[in-house]
Amino acid sequence: MAHPLQLGFQDAMSPIMEELLHFHDHTLMIVFMISAMVLYIIMLMMTTKLTYTNTMNAQEVEMIWTILPAIVLITIALPSLRVLYLMDEINNPHLTIKAIGHQWYWTYEYTDYDNLEFDSYMIPTQDLPNGYFRLLEVDHRMMMPMESPIRMLISAEDVLHSWAVPSLGVKTDAVPGRLNQTTFIVTRPGVFYGQCSEICGANHSFMPIVVESLPLQHFENWSTMSS
């Protein structure tokens, strides 16, 4: 989860999120350079002693400020497309989990082997044990095995929702009557928090997502115990 006053992204817990972090660093660097240059030019414009304002021809500078932005855009587009296509790689998932959005909770279904299905409601603040994360904790976390490609099928029962976990680099809309697929691999064990990301009514802010990733053996133990 994020800590208070956090400015940057959470640490990456999946390879795609790592790629996104690097891409963001690359693009933000370009953005900072452009902003610094624009600020410098504004400052120059405001402090000049020159007074002539009727320039008619500026062919050389026009060439420069057409070609240079085109190069900048290509420099941003190429890594962007690379990450985009990486996200769509075929990765042969080991497990399929369905996440169904309701007003205002999530249902997780593990139907590959046994019929495991449970609801995940937010723990209200008044029932929260001391030191727990307000508006983020749920009664039943979505468990999953680490270091395995997982396929998520996201849908909704009533209105639009969105299943998002920032540290995994996942955000997929839950559309009623539609199955949206996303795949990811969690590289580390741990607990990862997210929140519903599509306005869905009064308690839209109060249906968080908590993913807990475990080594495969522990996941199988949990799965057997739960179903």
Place this chain on the structure above:
Amino acid sequence: MLSLPALCVGTLARRGILGTASMRAAHGHSGHVATQEDMSVPRYYDKRSFPLPDVPFHAQLGTEQKALKEKEKGSWKQLSNEEKVALYRLKFNQTFAEINRPSNEWKTVLGGIFIFFSFTGLIVWWQRVYVFPPKPRSLTDEWKAQQVKRMLDMRMNPIQGFSAKWDYDKNEWKK
């Protein structure tokens, strides 16, 4: 409720205190009375970007001024300093230094900005006292300390983020 401030603004506006003309006059931009200019003939103007206007400032010259213009046709070395200045003032209204003179307008602008900031600050303060509900119980220092401990125990953001700054061997924040 709306009528009271509207009344005050009305009286003040009639006195011209709030008008832009009086604001500009207070900063030395006054003296620009709008008259009906004939825009179809070349006219004089003081502009930074057009240093040489189409017509001189004083188009109609008196006798002395005409004599001075005749003297100008000869060698300029015979012109005294005052004559040169007088010739300049015939041709131009303001010198470049006068056109580009700074004003104190920025102080008014900044002052106005600060007044609005403080007024907004008062409103925000009033809201905090009379409107905001009580804070959630997770914002007490005790809860926040337990929360930090839980985040460290769960190894939140262990690579570069939160838990990366905690020294787990020495049980303290990294220096």
